[in-house]
Amino acid sequence: MKILRPLLLSTLALSPVALADDVTYRKDIRPLWEKQCMACHGASSPSLAEFDENKDKYKALSRGPRMDTYAHLAAFTAWPDSGALMRRLDDGKHTDDGKPGNMYQYLGADETERQKNLALFKAWVGEDGWVLKRFEDISREELGRIKVEE
């Protein structure tokens, strides 16, 4: 038992459930976003509406829609662009075709870093809230599981 107890504790400390308790935008997601996403989704990027109107132009410039505030980023989780963040960042475990979303590559330089940062985004959205469905398909109950604490 003496050996088991510390082992058990360290397993708990690493589990997503324990992580989920205190992952917030300000403390965890903002610094990660600045490092991995800001270059293409920062203040000089277009709003989603503007981006949608001129997609080809912005894609050619390697500019995605702006996500540089809590409110902007949260809009890609629950509403109105439900599941967008999850669809783009998923590593292929939840996607229909089994391939990673096309922003997964930007989560880190190698697989270990990508998995670590994906776990952080997942903990922020909520392990149960990691639903890849669009607004027309997502249920009210599923929407309610998306946490995204500021």
Ligand code: HEC
């Ligand atoms: C090298 C530039 C680049 C980086 C870095 C980047 N993105 Fe993107 N992102 C884009 C471009 C360009 C698009 C639009 C083209 C597309 O839909 O694939 C996009 C689209 C998206 C979308 C879909 C928005 C929509 O229309 O619904 C999400 C969500 C997203 N990115 C999240 C992220 C996150 C989170 C990160 C950081 C982990 C990130 N991106 C890093 C360039 C980038």
